[in-house]
Amino acid sequence: MKFYTFGKNVVKLVLSPIYRVRTIGKENFPKEGGVLICSNHINNLDPPIVGITCPRDIHFMAKEELFHAPVLKEILPRVNVFPVKRGMSDREALRKGLSLLKEGEVLGLFPEGTRSKSGELGEGLGGAGFFALRSNAQVVPCAIIGPYKAFGQLRVVYGKPIDFTEHRENKISADEATKIIMEEIRVLISASK
Template sequence: MTLDFYTFAKNIVKGVLTPSFRVKALGKEHIPKEGGVLICANHIDNLDPPVVGMTSPRDIHFMAKEELFHAPVLKGILPRVNAFPVKRGNSDRESLRKGLKLLKEGKAIGLFPEGTRSKTGELGEGLAGAGFFALRSDAVIIPCAIIGPYKFLRPLKVVYGPPINFTEYREQKISADEATKIIMEHIGKLISEHK
Protein backbone atom coordinates (compact mmCIF):
# COMPACT_ATOMS: atom_id res chain seq x y z
CA MET A 1 0.00 0.00 0.00
CA THR A 2 1.43 3.39 -0.96
CA LEU A 3 1.35 6.28 1.48
CA ASP A 4 -0.61 9.34 0.43
CA PHE A 5 1.25 12.66 0.58
CA TYR A 6 -0.59 13.84 3.73
CA THR A 7 0.43 10.74 5.72
CA PHE A 8 3.97 10.93 4.33
CA ALA A 9 4.27 14.62 5.35
CA LYS A 10 2.71 13.91 8.76
CA ASN A 11 5.27 11.15 9.46
CA ILE A 12 8.18 13.42 8.52
CA VAL A 13 6.88 16.31 10.66
CA LYS A 14 6.31 13.93 13.58
CA GLY A 15 9.82 12.51 13.22
CA VAL A 16 11.37 15.99 13.39
CA LEU A 17 9.14 17.91 15.82
CA THR A 18 8.35 15.23 18.43
CA PRO A 19 11.94 14.81 19.64
CA SER A 20 12.86 18.50 19.08
CA PHE A 21 10.06 19.86 21.29
CA ARG A 22 9.21 16.72 23.29
CA VAL A 23 5.64 17.03 22.02
CA LYS A 24 3.02 15.37 24.20
CA ALA A 25 -0.61 15.13 23.08
CA LEU A 26 -3.46 14.65 25.55
CA GLY A 27 -7.18 14.07 25.01
CA LYS A 28 -6.98 12.66 21.47
CA GLU A 29 -9.83 10.32 22.45
CA HIS A 30 -12.17 13.34 22.43
CA ILE A 31 -11.88 13.61 18.64
CA PRO A 32 -14.62 11.50 17.04
CA LYS A 33 -13.38 8.95 14.51
CA GLU A 34 -15.81 10.14 11.85
CA GLY A 35 -18.19 12.96 11.01
CA GLY A 36 -17.60 16.70 10.75
CA VAL A 37 -15.19 18.04 13.38
CA LEU A 38 -14.05 21.60 14.03
CA ILE A 39 -10.79 21.73 16.00
CA CYS A 40 -10.19 25.23 17.40
CA ALA A 41 -6.77 26.00 18.88
CA ASN A 42 -4.87 28.96 20.25
CA HIS A 43 -2.08 30.27 18.02
CA ILE A 44 1.40 30.85 19.48
CA ASP A 45 3.80 29.85 16.68
CA ASN A 46 4.08 29.18 12.95
CA LEU A 47 4.57 25.51 13.83
CA ASP A 48 1.07 25.24 15.36
CA PRO A 49 -0.62 23.83 12.21
CA PRO A 50 1.90 21.00 11.70
CA VAL A 51 1.88 20.23 15.45
CA VAL A 52 -1.93 19.99 15.57
CA GLY A 53 -1.89 18.08 12.27
CA MET A 54 0.62 15.49 13.50
CA THR A 55 -1.05 14.94 16.89
CA SER A 56 -4.62 14.64 15.61
CA PRO A 57 -5.82 11.11 14.81
CA ARG A 58 -7.84 12.60 11.93
CA ASP A 59 -6.55 14.21 8.73
CA ILE A 60 -7.15 17.93 9.13
CA HIS A 61 -8.07 20.57 6.54
CA PHE A 62 -6.52 23.85 7.70
CA MET A 63 -7.56 27.31 6.65
CA ALA A 64 -4.35 29.18 5.82
CA LYS A 65 -3.84 32.83 4.89
CA GLU A 66 -3.97 33.29 1.14
CA GLU A 67 -0.47 34.82 0.91
CA LEU A 68 1.05 31.43 1.85
CA PHE A 69 -0.39 29.90 -1.34
CA HIS A 70 1.83 32.25 -3.38
CA ALA A 71 5.05 31.44 -1.48
CA PRO A 72 7.54 29.48 -3.65
CA VAL A 73 7.74 26.16 -1.75
CA LEU A 74 4.46 26.30 0.18
CA LYS A 75 2.22 26.82 -2.87
CA GLY A 76 3.06 23.28 -4.03
CA ILE A 77 2.76 21.68 -0.58
CA LEU A 78 -0.27 23.36 1.07
CA PRO A 79 -3.00 21.98 -1.25
CA ARG A 80 -1.49 18.48 -0.90
CA VAL A 81 -1.77 18.62 2.90
CA ASN A 82 -5.46 19.65 2.72
CA ALA A 83 -4.98 23.37 3.37
CA PHE A 84 -7.30 25.88 1.72
CA PRO A 85 -6.86 29.66 1.42
CA VAL A 86 -8.65 32.38 3.35
CA LYS A 87 -8.39 36.13 2.70
CA ARG A 88 -7.69 37.82 6.01
CA GLY A 89 -9.24 41.06 7.15
CA ASN A 90 -12.64 40.63 5.56
CA SER A 91 -15.32 37.98 5.42
CA ASP A 92 -14.15 35.61 2.71
CA ARG A 93 -17.39 33.99 1.52
CA GLU A 94 -15.62 31.46 -0.68
CA SER A 95 -13.51 30.05 2.16
CA LEU A 96 -16.54 30.01 4.49
CA ARG A 97 -18.50 28.02 1.89
CA LYS A 98 -15.56 25.67 1.36
CA GLY A 99 -15.24 25.11 5.14
CA LEU A 100 -18.96 24.38 5.56
CA LYS A 101 -18.88 21.97 2.62
CA LEU A 102 -15.96 20.04 4.16
CA LEU A 103 -17.73 19.81 7.53
CA LYS A 104 -20.93 18.59 5.85
CA GLU A 105 -18.87 15.95 4.04
CA GLY A 106 -17.73 14.69 7.44
CA LYS A 107 -14.19 16.09 7.31
CA ALA A 108 -12.13 17.63 10.13
CA ILE A 109 -11.20 21.32 9.93
CA GLY A 110 -8.48 22.99 11.98
CA LEU A 111 -8.88 26.66 12.87
CA PHE A 112 -6.99 29.23 14.90
CA PRO A 113 -9.85 31.56 15.90
CA GLU A 114 -7.47 34.40 16.86
CA GLY A 115 -6.63 34.64 13.15
CA THR A 116 -2.99 35.44 13.81
CA ARG A 117 -0.22 34.42 16.19
CA SER A 118 -0.24 35.84 19.69
CA LYS A 119 2.83 38.05 20.13
CA THR A 120 2.79 37.54 23.91
CA GLY A 121 1.81 33.87 24.04
CA GLU A 122 -1.35 34.92 25.90
CA LEU A 123 -4.75 33.94 24.49
CA GLY A 124 -6.19 36.74 22.35
CA GLU A 125 -9.72 37.44 21.15
CA GLY A 126 -11.24 35.10 18.61
CA LEU A 127 -12.75 36.19 15.29
CA ALA A 128 -16.32 35.38 14.25
CA GLY A 129 -15.31 32.69 11.70
CA ALA A 130 -15.01 29.90 14.26
CA GLY A 131 -18.46 30.74 15.65
CA PHE A 132 -19.91 30.85 12.13
CA PHE A 133 -18.75 27.27 11.41
CA ALA A 134 -19.87 26.05 14.84
CA LEU A 135 -23.38 27.46 14.39
CA ARG A 136 -23.92 26.76 10.70
CA SER A 137 -22.85 23.09 10.73
CA ASP A 138 -23.56 20.02 12.83
CA ALA A 139 -19.84 19.54 13.42
CA VAL A 140 -18.45 18.41 16.76
CA ILE A 141 -16.52 21.34 18.26
CA ILE A 142 -13.21 20.37 19.90
CA PRO A 143 -11.23 23.01 21.81
CA CYS A 144 -7.45 22.58 21.66
CA ALA A 145 -4.72 24.20 23.77
CA ILE A 146 -1.14 24.44 22.57
CA ILE A 147 1.03 25.06 25.61
CA GLY A 148 4.58 26.11 24.80
CA PRO A 149 7.00 27.66 24.50
CA TYR A 150 8.55 26.21 21.36
CA LYS A 151 12.06 25.83 22.73
CA PHE A 152 14.41 23.03 21.73
CA LEU A 153 14.05 20.03 24.11
CA ARG A 154 11.51 21.89 26.27
CA PRO A 155 8.17 20.04 26.61
CA LEU A 156 5.32 21.21 24.41
CA LYS A 157 1.76 20.10 25.17
CA VAL A 158 -1.18 19.78 22.81
CA VAL A 159 -4.39 19.25 24.77
CA TYR A 160 -7.68 18.32 23.08
CA GLY A 161 -10.65 19.02 25.31
CA PRO A 162 -14.05 17.31 25.44
CA PRO A 163 -16.52 18.40 22.71
CA ILE A 164 -18.42 21.63 23.41
CA ASN A 165 -22.15 20.94 23.27
CA PHE A 166 -23.43 23.45 20.73
CA THR A 167 -27.00 22.09 20.39
CA GLU A 168 -28.47 24.66 22.78
CA TYR A 169 -26.50 27.56 21.28
CA ARG A 170 -27.66 26.62 17.77
CA GLU A 171 -31.27 26.55 18.98
CA GLN A 172 -30.87 29.92 20.73
CA LYS A 173 -29.50 31.36 17.45
CA ILE A 174 -26.70 33.17 19.24
CA SER A 175 -24.36 35.34 17.13
CA ALA A 176 -21.14 34.07 15.57
CA ASP A 177 -19.17 36.42 17.86
CA GLU A 178 -20.86 34.97 20.96
CA ALA A 179 -20.20 31.43 19.71
CA THR A 180 -16.51 32.20 19.18
CA LYS A 181 -16.33 33.67 22.68
CA ILE A 182 -17.65 30.38 24.12
CA ILE A 183 -15.04 28.42 22.15
CA MET A 184 -12.25 30.76 23.34
CA GLU A 185 -13.37 30.33 26.96
CA HIS A 186 -13.02 26.55 26.59
CA ILE A 187 -9.54 26.94 25.07
CA GLY A 188 -8.58 29.31 27.91
CA LYS A 189 -9.80 26.81 30.50
CA LEU A 190 -7.68 24.06 28.95
CA ILE A 191 -4.61 26.31 28.99
CA SER A 192 -5.04 27.19 32.67
CA GLU A 193 -5.73 23.54 33.65
CA HIS A 194 -2.67 22.12 31.87
CA LYS A 195 -0.03 24.86 32.16
Protein backbone atom coordinates (compact mmCIF):
# COMPACT_ATOMS: atom_id res chain seq x y z
CA MET A 1 0.00 0.00 0.00
CA LYS A 2 1.44 3.37 -0.93
CA PHE A 3 2.01 5.98 1.77
CA TYR A 4 -0.71 8.31 0.39
CA THR A 5 -3.39 5.62 0.75
CA PHE A 6 -2.14 4.67 4.20
CA GLY A 7 -2.14 8.34 5.28
CA LYS A 8 -5.61 8.90 3.84
CA ASN A 9 -7.00 5.92 5.74
CA VAL A 10 -5.43 7.05 9.04
CA VAL A 11 -6.70 10.63 8.63
CA LYS A 12 -10.18 9.36 7.70
CA LEU A 13 -10.22 7.15 10.80
CA VAL A 14 -9.35 10.12 13.02
CA LEU A 15 -11.24 13.06 11.46
CA SER A 16 -14.44 11.45 10.12
CA PRO A 17 -15.92 10.52 13.52
CA ILE A 18 -14.76 13.74 15.26
CA TYR A 19 -16.33 16.09 12.68
CA ARG A 20 -18.99 13.67 11.41
CA VAL A 21 -17.83 14.36 7.86
CA ARG A 22 -20.51 14.00 5.20
CA THR A 23 -19.71 14.07 1.48
CA ILE A 24 -22.29 15.38 -1.01
CA GLY A 25 -22.02 15.28 -4.82
CA LYS A 26 -19.27 12.67 -5.12
CA GLU A 27 -21.02 11.49 -8.28
CA ASN A 28 -20.12 14.87 -9.88
CA PHE A 29 -16.44 14.03 -9.66
CA PRO A 30 -14.82 12.98 -12.97
CA LYS A 31 -13.48 9.43 -12.81
CA GLU A 32 -10.54 10.16 -15.09
CA GLY A 33 -8.55 12.95 -16.69
CA GLY A 34 -7.06 16.10 -15.20
CA VAL A 35 -9.22 17.72 -12.53
CA LEU A 36 -8.77 21.03 -10.75
CA ILE A 37 -10.64 21.10 -7.41
CA CYS A 38 -11.25 24.61 -6.10
CA SER A 39 -12.53 24.91 -2.54
CA ASN A 40 -13.21 27.58 0.04
CA HIS A 41 -10.72 27.69 2.93
CA ILE A 42 -12.02 27.95 6.51
CA ASN A 43 -9.60 25.84 8.57
CA ASN A 44 -6.08 24.38 8.56
CA LEU A 45 -7.69 20.94 8.31
CA ASP A 46 -9.32 21.73 4.94
CA PRO A 47 -6.66 19.95 2.81
CA PRO A 48 -6.93 16.63 4.69
CA ILE A 49 -10.74 16.93 4.78
CA VAL A 50 -10.89 17.41 0.99
CA GLY A 51 -8.28 14.65 0.64
CA ILE A 52 -10.34 12.06 2.54
CA THR A 53 -13.62 12.90 0.78
CA CYS A 54 -12.28 13.03 -2.78
CA PRO A 55 -12.69 9.77 -4.72
CA ARG A 56 -9.25 10.20 -6.34
CA ASP A 57 -5.75 11.02 -5.06
CA ILE A 58 -5.10 14.77 -4.89
CA HIS A 59 -1.96 16.87 -5.23
CA PHE A 60 -1.89 20.06 -3.16
CA MET A 61 0.34 23.11 -3.10
CA ALA A 62 1.43 24.27 0.34
CA LYS A 63 3.40 27.30 1.47
CA GLU A 64 7.12 26.69 1.20
CA GLU A 65 7.69 27.39 4.92
CA LEU A 66 5.99 24.08 5.83
CA PHE A 67 8.76 22.21 3.99
CA HIS A 68 11.32 23.55 6.49
CA ALA A 69 9.59 21.91 9.49
CA PRO A 70 11.50 18.75 10.54
CA VAL A 71 8.69 16.17 10.36
CA LEU A 72 6.54 17.83 7.69
CA LYS A 73 9.37 18.07 5.15
CA GLU A 74 9.52 14.25 5.16
CA ILE A 75 5.77 13.60 5.09
CA LEU A 76 4.42 16.28 2.70
CA PRO A 77 6.09 15.06 -0.52
CA ARG A 78 4.91 11.50 0.26
CA VAL A 79 1.28 12.66 0.41
CA ASN A 80 1.42 14.54 -2.93
CA VAL A 81 2.11 18.03 -1.51
CA PHE A 82 4.56 20.35 -3.28
CA PRO A 83 5.85 23.79 -2.23
CA VAL A 84 4.78 27.19 -3.49
CA LYS A 85 6.37 30.53 -2.66
CA ARG A 86 3.62 32.85 -1.49
CA GLY A 87 3.32 36.51 -2.43
CA MET A 88 5.05 36.12 -5.79
CA SER A 89 4.60 34.32 -9.06
CA ASP A 90 6.27 30.97 -8.42
CA ARG A 91 6.88 29.71 -11.96
CA GLU A 92 8.17 26.34 -10.79
CA ALA A 93 5.00 25.64 -8.77
CA LEU A 94 2.83 26.80 -11.70
CA ARG A 95 4.71 24.50 -14.08
CA LYS A 96 4.39 21.58 -11.66
CA GLY A 97 0.62 22.17 -11.27
CA LEU A 98 0.07 22.39 -15.04
CA SER A 99 2.17 19.30 -15.63
CA LEU A 100 0.09 17.29 -13.11
CA LEU A 101 -3.17 18.37 -14.77
CA LYS A 102 -1.85 17.51 -18.23
CA GLU A 103 -0.85 14.06 -16.93
CA GLY A 104 -4.47 13.47 -15.90
CA GLU A 105 -3.91 14.02 -12.17
CA VAL A 106 -6.06 15.90 -9.63
CA LEU A 107 -4.82 19.27 -8.31
CA GLY A 108 -6.49 20.76 -5.25
CA LEU A 109 -6.46 24.53 -4.73
CA PHE A 110 -7.87 27.02 -2.25
CA PRO A 111 -8.27 30.06 -4.53
CA GLU A 112 -8.48 32.51 -1.60
CA GLY A 113 -4.83 31.69 -0.92
CA THR A 114 -5.31 31.78 2.84
CA ARG A 115 -7.88 30.82 5.45
CA SER A 116 -10.94 33.02 5.88
CA LYS A 117 -10.90 34.31 9.47
CA SER A 118 -14.65 35.03 9.36
CA GLY A 119 -15.65 31.82 7.61
CA GLU A 120 -17.13 33.91 4.79
CA LEU A 121 -15.97 33.29 1.22
CA GLY A 122 -13.28 35.81 0.29
CA GLU A 123 -11.85 36.97 -3.03
CA GLY A 124 -10.09 34.39 -5.16
CA LEU A 125 -6.58 34.93 -6.54
CA GLY A 126 -5.73 34.56 -10.22
CA GLY A 127 -3.89 31.23 -9.78
CA ALA A 128 -7.07 29.13 -9.96
CA GLY A 129 -8.10 30.89 -13.17
CA PHE A 130 -4.61 30.41 -14.61
CA PHE A 131 -4.80 26.63 -14.13
CA ALA A 132 -8.40 26.48 -15.41
CA LEU A 133 -7.52 28.34 -18.61
CA ARG A 134 -4.06 26.92 -19.33
CA SER A 135 -5.00 23.25 -18.95
CA ASN A 136 -7.82 21.16 -20.34
CA ALA A 137 -8.63 19.98 -16.83
CA GLN A 138 -12.21 19.74 -15.64
CA VAL A 139 -12.80 22.33 -12.92
CA VAL A 140 -14.76 21.05 -9.93
CA PRO A 141 -16.03 23.58 -7.36
CA CYS A 142 -16.04 22.35 -3.77
CA ALA A 143 -17.52 23.84 -0.58
CA ILE A 144 -16.60 22.94 2.98
CA ILE A 145 -19.58 23.82 5.16
CA GLY A 146 -20.05 23.85 8.89
CA PRO A 147 -17.94 24.74 11.88
CA TYR A 148 -15.04 22.52 12.81
CA LYS A 149 -16.70 21.55 16.07
CA ALA A 150 -16.17 18.18 17.69
CA PHE A 151 -19.20 16.00 16.96
CA GLY A 152 -20.88 18.76 14.94
CA GLN A 153 -21.35 18.01 11.25
CA LEU A 154 -18.98 19.03 8.53
CA ARG A 155 -20.19 18.78 4.94
CA VAL A 156 -18.01 18.66 1.84
CA VAL A 157 -20.01 19.44 -1.29
CA TYR A 158 -18.67 18.74 -4.80
CA GLY A 159 -20.43 20.64 -7.58
CA LYS A 160 -20.71 19.69 -11.23
CA PRO A 161 -17.60 20.46 -13.31
CA ILE A 162 -17.58 23.99 -14.77
CA ASP A 163 -17.28 23.99 -18.56
CA PHE A 164 -14.39 26.32 -19.43
CA THR A 165 -14.32 25.53 -23.18
CA GLU A 166 -15.98 28.79 -24.22
CA HIS A 167 -14.01 30.84 -21.70
CA ARG A 168 -10.74 29.42 -23.07
CA GLU A 169 -11.84 30.26 -26.63
CA ASN A 170 -12.81 33.80 -25.59
CA LYS A 171 -9.41 34.20 -23.92
CA ILE A 172 -10.80 35.63 -20.70
CA SER A 173 -8.28 36.70 -18.03
CA ALA A 174 -7.17 34.49 -15.15
CA ASP A 175 -8.90 36.87 -12.71
CA GLU A 176 -12.19 36.60 -14.62
CA ALA A 177 -11.88 32.80 -14.65
CA THR A 178 -11.27 32.79 -10.89
CA LYS A 179 -14.40 34.93 -10.38
CA ILE A 180 -16.47 32.30 -12.26
CA ILE A 181 -15.05 29.56 -10.02
CA MET A 182 -15.65 31.57 -6.83
CA GLU A 183 -19.24 32.20 -7.87
CA GLU A 184 -19.81 28.45 -8.26
CA ILE A 185 -18.36 27.85 -4.79
CA ARG A 186 -20.63 30.61 -3.44
CA VAL A 187 -23.66 28.90 -5.02
CA LEU A 188 -22.75 25.58 -3.36
CA ILE A 189 -22.43 27.29 0.05
CA SER A 190 -25.75 29.16 -0.37
CA ALA A 191 -27.61 26.04 -1.54
CA SER A 192 -26.46 24.15 1.55
CA LYS A 193 -27.63 26.68 4.12
